[in-house]
Amino acid sequence: MTDPISKEIELTLLLSLPDPGPGEVTSMLALLNTPLDWNQVLGMLTVHRTIGVGWHNIVRYAVEQRQTLRPSYFLRSLMVTADGQRVKAREQLELTARVQQILERAGARSAVLKGAAVAAMAYPDLGMRMFNDNDLLIDREQLASVVRVLEADGYVQGNWDYATASIRPAPRREVLHMAVNSHQTYPYMKATPDAVMLECHRLDVHLSIDLMTGNRTDDAVALLLDDRIEASGLTALSATDMLIMTAVHFAREAVHRDEVLMLKDLVLNKLVDVLALLRRPDLGDVPARAGRLGLSREVFFALHYTDETFPGRVPADLLEQLRPERLDYLDEVGDGREVVHRWSSPVKQRFFDIHRLRELDEALAGPAVRR
Secondary structure, X not given: XXXXXXXXXXXXXXXXXXXXXXXXXXXXXXXXXXXXOHHHHHHHHHHOOOHHHHHHHHHHHOHHHOXXXXXXXXXXHHHHHHHHHHHHXXXXXXXXXXXXXXXXXXXXXXXXXXXXXXXXXXXOOHHHOOXXXXXXXXXXXXXXXXXXXXXHOOOEEEEEEOOOOEEEEOOHHHHHHHHHHOOEOOOEEEEOOOOOOOOEEEEEEEOOOOOOOOOOOHHHHHHHHHOOEEEOOEEEOOHHHXXXXXXXXXXXXXXXXXXXXXXXXXXXXXXXXXXXXXXOOOOOOHHHHHHHHOOHHHHHHHHHHHHHHOOOOOOHHHHHHHOOOOOHHHHEEEOOOOEEEEOOOXXXXXXXXXXXXXXXXXXXXXXXXXX
């Protein structure tokens, strides 16, 4: 029998729902009028990047009571963060759309993955979704053309130096290592001095859908790019493909040793993205598409843990269609070569347990391997 979650965690989960039902709203309002550790609630919303969703729900369901709500003093923190996310997201979308237009004119097709496109496609308000980089999927054979276009437009492979407010170019060996051993290039960056919130525009150029490896998946990439759509000025994956790749992103990071050691394996907004994308009425094409892409296990993994964390939110028939014969992989942690750990605690507890690394064997608790 597992320990029950705290009321603070319960409220965090409710505030993080992109579309709470009537019963969930009632529970949310009751908890907002209950003595809780509000610093803990605010901290969890921050760590799990769901402050924007939380503020959206406050505005929709509780703003009329804001003067009497017990956590009234911290509500402004939610509002300020959501407002900043909205401005930053608009700047990101405008710059990414511009880059895609330049690439298209040069004959290089692209599709936005994850953050920016999910914010535009799945949420009613851009302020609900925090994202810092912009992921572009391209055909591997067009990489040289894409690089020429980006460099001609002032993009540099490197990292933003906050101390000097400038881009620090990456060492050549790191650029080459990432290109060979990863599914993407080293990030391209361009300073944005005229932006209100954005210090620089970051582009992660993806060449494969086999995340965290150097494996080639050129045919699958071509399949995704063939079916791309327009979304708020961006060219993005289709709704079905976006759900699949969002699920894959969560699944791959949740089980990789390096991500676990950096506590990046379980961040709630990844599942909230899945929930937001699941609101599409027709999901019948997901199992066949995931199977064609060879990603059924990853999609089941993400939907299973979404259902564990937010019970009743994932259609049971969808889960059943994707269910593999063996489920032992759901609790595994690997290093890219072999299984190095199996979790014993349930995922809902692990999401909110900052000490979950104590469960790892001593041999795994060292520094993460930098990729």
